[in-house]
Amino acid sequence: MKKLVKFLIFIFVGLLFFIFLFLVFVSSQRSSAKIEAVGRGTLNGALTLDQNWTPSLRDKMNHISFGSRLLPYSWFLHLELPESQSLFREDQHLEKLGFIPAQASLHNPDALAIGLAIDQQQEGQADEPWLGLTCAACHSAELRYQGQRIYIDGAPAKIDFQAFENTLLRSLSALLEDEEKFQRFVKGTAVSDANNLRLAVQARETFLTARASMNKTAVAYGHGRLDAFGQIFNAVSVEALGIEGNARSPNAPVDFPVLWDASHLDVVQWNGSASNVEPGPLGQNVTTALAVYGSIELQNQSGLGYDSSVRLATLGEIQSNYYLLTSPQWPQDILGEINPEKAARGEAIYRANCLSCHTLVDNSDAYRKIKTTLVPQSQVGTDPLMASNFVEAESQTGILEGRKMLAGLAGEKFSETARSFDIVVHAASGVMAKKPVTTLLAVLKEWQDQYPTASGPLAKNYKARPLNGLWASAPYLHNGSVPTLFHLLSSPQDRPQVFYIGNLDFDPRYFGLQLSELRAQSVSEFDTRLPGNSNTGHEFGVHLSDADKWDLIEYIKTL
Ligand code: HEC
Ligand code: HEC
Numbered sequence: 001m002k003k004l005v006k007f008l009i010f011i012f013v014g015l016l017f018f019i020f021l022f023l024v025f026v027s028s029q030r031s032s033a034k035i036e037a038v039g040r041g042t043l044n045g046a047l048t049l050d051q052n053w054t055p056s057l058r059d060k061m062n063h064i065s066f067g068s069r070l071l072p073y074s075w076f077l078h079l080e081l082p083e084s085q086s087l088f089r090e091d092q093h094l095e096k097l098g099f100i101p102a103q104a105s106l107h108n109p110d111a112l113a114i115g116l117a118i119d120q121q122q123e124g125q126a127d128e129p130w131l132g133l134t135c136a137a138c139h140s141a142e143l144r145y146q147g148q149r150i151y152i153d154g155a156p157a158k159i160d161f162q163a164f165e166n167t168l169l170r171s172l173s174a175l176l177e178d179e180e181k182f183q184r185f186v187k188g189t190a191v192s193d194a195n196n197l198r199l200a201v202q203a204r205e206t207f208l209t210a211r212a213s214m215n216k217t218a219v220a221y222g223h224g225r226l227d228a229f230g231q232i233f234n235a236v237s238v239e240a241l242g243i244e245g246n247a248r249s250p251n252a253p254v255d256f257p258v259l260w261d262a263s264h265l266d267v268v269q270w271n272g273s274a275s276n277v278e279p280g281p282l283g284q285n286v287t288t289a290l291a292v293y294g295s296i297e298l299q300n301q302s303g304l305g306y307d308s309s310v311r312l313a314t315l316g317e318i319q320s321n322y323y324l325l326t327s328p329q330w331p332q333d334i335l336g337e338i339n340p341e342k343a344a345r346g347e348a349i350y351r352a353n354c355l356s357c358h359t360l361v362d363n364s365d366a367y368r369k370i371k372t373t374l375v376p377q378s379q380v381g382t383d384p385l386m387a388s389n390f391v392e393a394e395s396q397t398g399i400l401e402g403r404k405m406l407a408g409l410a411g412e413k414f415s416e417t418a419r420s421f422d423i424v425v426h427a428a429s430g431v432m433a434k435k436p437v438t439t440l441l442a443v444l445k446e447w448q449d450q451y452p453t454a455s456g457p458l459a460k461n462y463k464a465r466p467l468n469g470l471w472a473s474a475p476y477l478h479n480g481s482v483p484t485l486f487h488l489l490s491s492p493q494d495r496p497q498v499f500y501i502g503n504l505d506f507d508p509r510y511f512g513l514q515l516s517e518l519r520a521q522s523v524s525e526f527d528t529r530l531p532g533n534s535n536t537g538h539e540f541g542v543h544l545s546d547a548d549k550w551d552l553i554e555y556i557k558t559l
């Protein structure tokens with residue numbers, strides 16, 4: 001009898017577990033039915049388009065914390081710029097760095113710029129709230145046309161990430177060098193023990209100095225770009241493993257990719273290196289979180305995985321919200337009407353020249369599955385650096401030597417050196433394995449099975465994604481080296497050799513960034529002759545007549 005009761009309990013618990021699994025999946029995949037068409041709106045004076053996010057969801061997504069921890073929150077509120085008493089957080093300053101100012105709201109009580117988030121203390125931790133970055137810092141943008149500001153969810157941001165980090169570091173250093181500055185900081189943060197505060201600032205400054213030195217690059221990223229892979233490799237193989245010799249300059253910055261439809265693509269990242277099969281996106285987001293000031297304790301394996309500041313449940317929620325996001329439609333009332341005859345001619349040109357790689361998307365299908373086309377770099381001919389860095393990066397494994405490649409689960413053991421990519425996958429799976437209830441080991445295993453770890457060579461590809469919403473995602477190509485679509489349809493020698501980026505003005509005719517000859521203070525020079533910046537390749541459509549090119553552009557406006 002006792003046995004039977006035990007058996008029934010066992011079955012019951014098992015059933016509950018499966019129902020839970022099922023619900024997790026259903027809620028992450030199918031939550032779109034809940035949201036009705038939202039129409040247009042405004043955000044801090046900018047127009048928002050209908051992209052299937054309500055204003056309250058947008059507010060949340062613009063300030064939600066996934067565990068990025070840059071500075072204690074109270075420090076960030078009171079940190080002054082190095083050369084003045086103005087605060088680092090002030091709109092005027094952050095706007096120059098490409099951030100979009102915001103008003104106070106439910107999720108943003110102190111009116112910080114979009115993409116800045118408060119990381120409240122986690123369960124079981126006694127420490128204070130921290131300031132971190134969230135996805136929207138790099139994946140949302142504003143465009144301007146004739147005085148009208150348009151805010152676009154999921155569009156490539158224009159932030160200058162390196163300048164942001166460098167100024168922050170210099171501001172911390174200034175605190176330690178200038179006693180009056182420090183006293184104002186003590187007063188602002190209302191910390192009772194000034195000596196302790198000084199030590200803590202010193203420690204953080206040392207940490208950020210080391211990070212800046214491992215991530216040094218000869219060519220500045222400028223506005224709108226970041227070498228995410230290069231920095232992730234360093235964050236894990238240098239910082240978390242504690243091996244300085246693993247540092248490799250993250251010298252292949254890429255444009256921030258658009259996030260509408262990203263959750264529906266078969267593979268993601270510019271080189272298509274990451275499978276999107278559930279819960280692939282979670283693994284992706286964990287690696288992002290680690291790069292963007294998430295912390296991980298690789299030195300101490302605890303149980304199956306690693307302790308980390310990354311918030312898995314929040315990453316799951318973020319993922320489902322991006323699943324809902326649709327591409328922005330060309331706003332004809334603002335950017336000009338689309339000529340239907342020209343667009344119809346353009347459609348035929350698109351079908352003949354572009355469709356084989358750039359598939360079309362049906363935005364009204366909430367569960368759309370989108371196929372991308374992976375093209376070898378040697379064939380598309382665009383700048384090779386990002387694709388080859390990814391394939392070539394190797395690191396010393398240090399304390400990981402002898403551990404299984406896929407943390408907590410399976411795989412071969414690490415030897416003395418390994419591909420940096422495998423080490424990152426190990427770290428991300430270790431973060432997930434640490435919290436098996438939230439991630440569910442079985443699902444994690446499925447994700448790990450998707451990875452080409454050890455089994456196959458990494459490929460040197462770039463991915464062709466669908467072109468819907470393209471107008472809101474200039475500049476073009478993975479390295480952002482071509483400012484407008486018209487220039488992309490021109491021979492490489494006719495594309496601008498040097499242009500400025502960071503300027504938010506849109507050019508509806510050439511379809512892309514407004515090219516301004518004037519070098520304003522808050523823009524960066526993009527010199528296509530520098531390593532990683534080449535604007536060659538992708539010569540599809542360059543042979544078309546000008547008339548055909550304009551028709552093609554007219555059609556692409558409709559996507
Ligand atoms: C500091 C800037 C930054 C932050 C913050 C950031 N990302 Fe990204 N993200 C990037 C860059 C750069 C890439 C391109 C990486 C590559 O392919 O080389 C990228 C790529 C992606 C991709 C692949 C898209 C595609 O079509 O290939 C997804 C999905 C993504 N990020 C989601 C997120 C999510 C979700 C968050 C928040 C949890 C986030 N990102 C936070 C910079 C950022
Ligand atoms: C053989 C496949 C192929 C064909 C055909 C092709 N493309 Fe592409 N396209 C790619 C690849 C691969 C990339 C990514 C290259 C990179 O980022 O370095 C790309 C990138 C782009 C981008 C940049 C997207 C972004 O987010 O920055 C645009 C715009 C584009 N293609 C337009 C077109 C148009 C218009 C045509 C037709 C005239 C066309 N492509 C034909 C493969 C193709």
